[in-house]
Amino acid sequence: MDAGEVDAGGVETNSVLGKVAAVLYSFTADDHGVSLAELGRRTGIPKGSLHRIVGDMVGVRLLERTGGGYRLSGQVFQLGMRASVERGLLEVAIPFMEDLRERTHELVHLGVAEGTEVVYVAKIGGHRQAVSPSRIGGRMPLYCTAIGKALLAASPPELLERVLAGGLTRRTPRTVTAPGLLRRQLERVAETGVAFELEESAVGIVCVAAPILDPADRPIAAVSVTGPVTRFKPETHATVVKAAAAGIAGTLARRAALVQGD
Structure with missing residues (x-):
């Protein structure tokens, strides 16, 4: 098949993005290592172009090299999980966050870890809005935020x-930069x-956060109150924030159990 035609997965391969998509879609659930030759057979992309595309995909962590060739990376799995999990996470978390806002009258955040940073996925302003550098979709280092530490x-x-x-880059005079501490x-x-965060990411604000854990005690996200x-x-x-995190975790677990039981 010449470049520019449609591969077996229905993806047009006349652009670099199309070739990347064709490679991604060519993997099956049972693949543990697919050779370059087999990827070429599945996608129809010429060997020279495919070698460059696959190399670039390894470089940006979409693929991993294995003894048998290539496989989808853990990063791709995380992206797929985020597409489904974060929607469910927000549906469950928002009512608890609104309750926290009513109880504390302060700014409430929900964040997840991505690499070595926090990504804020929800933010509900308090009745007495604190000035915070956070924004939905924004990032902060894990080590200097309450959500990040949780x-x-x-x-x-x-x-x-x-x-x-x-x-540990110093962001304010109170940022913890000593690994031991x-x-x-x-x-x-x-x-x-x-x-807790005590003016470590931004001067003038303090926070308390608690992690939202799955049934295996792995962190899904964390929720915080900032003032x-x-x-x-x-x-x-601290007690109400922990209770909110536990409530979100418990609701997510019950939802997951119901889905598995169907």
Whole structure:
């Protein structure tokens, strides 16, 4: 098949994006390693072009090399999960976030981990809006935010090592930049189930967060309440934030069990 025609998956391959899509769609659920020759057979992309495309896809972590050729990467799996999981996460989390806002009258966030950063997926303003640098879709480092610390403390140790390897850049005078101190903070978060930020990502704001865990205690997301340092006492709201996180986690688990039971 010449480039520009339609591959077996119905994808036009007359553009680079079309070729990338054709390669992605050519994998099946049973594939553990597909050779370049087999990818060429499945997609119809000429060998020279396919070799370059596959190399670029490995470089951006869409594919991984294996002993038998290539396979879809964990990053692709995460993207697919996000497309379905985050919609369900928001549906469940928003009522709990609104309740938190009513209880605290402050800014409420929902965030997920992506790489070594927090991505904010929901934000509900308080009655007395705090000035926060966050925005929906925005990113912040894991190590200097309450949501980030909650996620880090519940994640495998490898994530913390990646964070430390990237360096703890000082964002404010109170940012924790000493690896030992950050480790001790995360040990405390793991013990108590809540994380705090005290003007570490932005001057003037403090936060309290709790992780939302799946039944295997893996972090799905985290929820936080943020307020100005002049009036907001995050430790006094730790219990309600933990309760909201537990409520979201429990509802998600029940939904998943119902789906599996169908």
